Amino acid sequence: MSNPKRLKAICDAGPIIHLDELKVLHLLSDFHEVLVPDRVWFEVTRHRREALNHPDIPFRKVILDKPPDGLLLAMSKAFSLDSGEIQTLSLALQHRDSLLFTDDAAARFVAEQMGFKVHGTIGIIVRAIRRGYLSAREVVDILSIIPQQSSLYIKPALLDRIIRDLKERFEL
Amino acid sequence: METMQIELPEQLYKAVNALVKNGWFRDENEVLCEAVRKFIESFRPSLIEDFILNDVEWGLHGDE
Numbered sequence: 001m002s003n004p005k006r007l008k009a010i011c012d013a014g015p016i017i018h019l020d021e022l023k024v025l026h027l028l029s030d031f032h033e034v035l036v037p038d039r040v041w042f043e044v045t046r047h048r049r050e051a052l053n054h055p056d057i058p059f060r061k062v063i064l065d066k067p068p069d070g071l072l073l074a075m076s077k078a079f080s081l082d083s084g085e086i087q088t089l090s091l092a093l094q095h096r097d098s099l100l101f102t103d104d105a106a107a108r109f110v111a112e113q114m115g116f117k118v119h120g121t122i123g124i125i126v127r128a129i130r131r132g133y134l135s136a137r138e139v140v141d142i143l144s145i146i147p148q149q150s151s152l153y154i155k156p157a158l159l160d161r162i163i164r165d166l167k168e169r170f171e172l
Numbered sequence: 173m174e175t176m177q178i179e180l181p182e183q184l185y186k187a188v189n190a191l192v193k194n195g196w197f198r199d200e201n202e203v204l205c206e207a208v209r210k211f212i213e214s215f216r217p218s219l220i221e222d223f224i225l226n227d228v229e230w231g232l233h234g235d236e
Contacts, residue, residue, distance in 0.1 A: 007236060078208060099236065105220045106212065117236075119227050126231025158221055162228055169232075 008033045008095055012088040013043040014103030018121040018152040020051040022142055027128050029056040035095065037087035038063045064090055075113065079106040092116045103152060121152055122162070129170075136170035178204070 009031040016036070019025040028034050034057055036044070041061045044051055052059050068076065068090045076086045085107040092100045092111065100118040102108050111118040119127075125142055128134035134142070143163050146152055166172070180188065188203045197203045 078205075079212060080209070105216050105223060108223055109212075109219055119230055120223060122224050123227030123231045123234075126228050127234065128231075130232055130234070154224060155217075155221070158224060162224070165228070 006032045008035060008098040010035045010037075010088060010091050010095060010098050010100045011040065012100075012102035012104065012107060013040045013047075013084055014152070015101040015121045015124060016040075016044050016051055017047050018103060018150050019124060020048045021150040021152075022121075022125070022146065023149075024125060024128070024134075024142060025051060025054055026056055027124050027133060029054075029058070030131055030133065031058070031099075033058045033060055035060050035062050035091055035098070037061075037084065037091050039087045040084040043084050062091055066090075069093055072110075072114070075110045079110050081107055081110065089114065089116075122154070126166075136166060137172055140166050140172060 009028065011028070011034055016025065016028075019027060036052065036059055038061055041052060052061075064087050067073070068086050072086065072089055072093065075081075076089070081089070081104075085102065085104055088100065088102060089107065089111060092098065093114070096116070098117075100111055100116045101120060101124065102111065102118060103120040108118050108120065122143070125134075125139055129136050129139050140163055143159065143166070146154060146159060147156065188200050191197050191203050192200055197206070
């Protein structure tokens with residue numbers, strides 16, 4: 001198991017925006033560095049002006065000046081990925097030992113095909129139990145307010161199932 | 173744009189040809205691109221569900 005405090009994360013816009021909406025963006029401070037491609041940086045700033053100024057999170061804006069890898073470009077076209085998602089995957093190619101965070105299903109599918117370790121907002125929030133940043137009760141409370149407080153869409157039945165499973169697992 | 177060579181069963185090949193001949197698509201390439209896109213779209217909801225459940229497991233038991 002690698003030391004999470006030394007792990008780098010690469011973030012697409014979704015998880016930063018959703019964690020900020022849910023007021024748990026600080027969970028990203030568990031990483032050594034959080035790399036954000038310039039296109040994603042722009043996108044996040046447009047929606048959540050202050051999110052990337054969080055004092056405790058080692059966000060680093062990365063400017064990508066090379067065109068994307070050929071395979072990545074082909075897959076991005078086939079899966080209709082946007083420029084931010086393409087940059088996120090390009091950056092992941094340069095930092096293969098990092099975790100990649102996105103909430104976009106197509107971007108995530110492509111990332112998995114390319115062998116990246118990829119997760120999303122829900123994973124980051126639930127991980128906080130394992131890492132000791134939040135109690136299971138707090139995580140359940142945060143998951144419960146996703147439909148009202150966040151633009152992250154999860155099918156209600158799926159969200160209910162996750163909450164029920166966590167409650168059973170942690171005897172809440 | 174990348175090139176991919178594929179083998180199609182004859183019936184499927186005829187169906188693709190018919191779509192082009194009848195003017196629905198410019199060429200065979202366009203039919204196949206659209207078919208792949210539709211396939212991906214139709215699987216998106218179940219993909220999302222799998223990803224989220226996988227996230228919960230990683231969140232609880234992942235070793236990073």
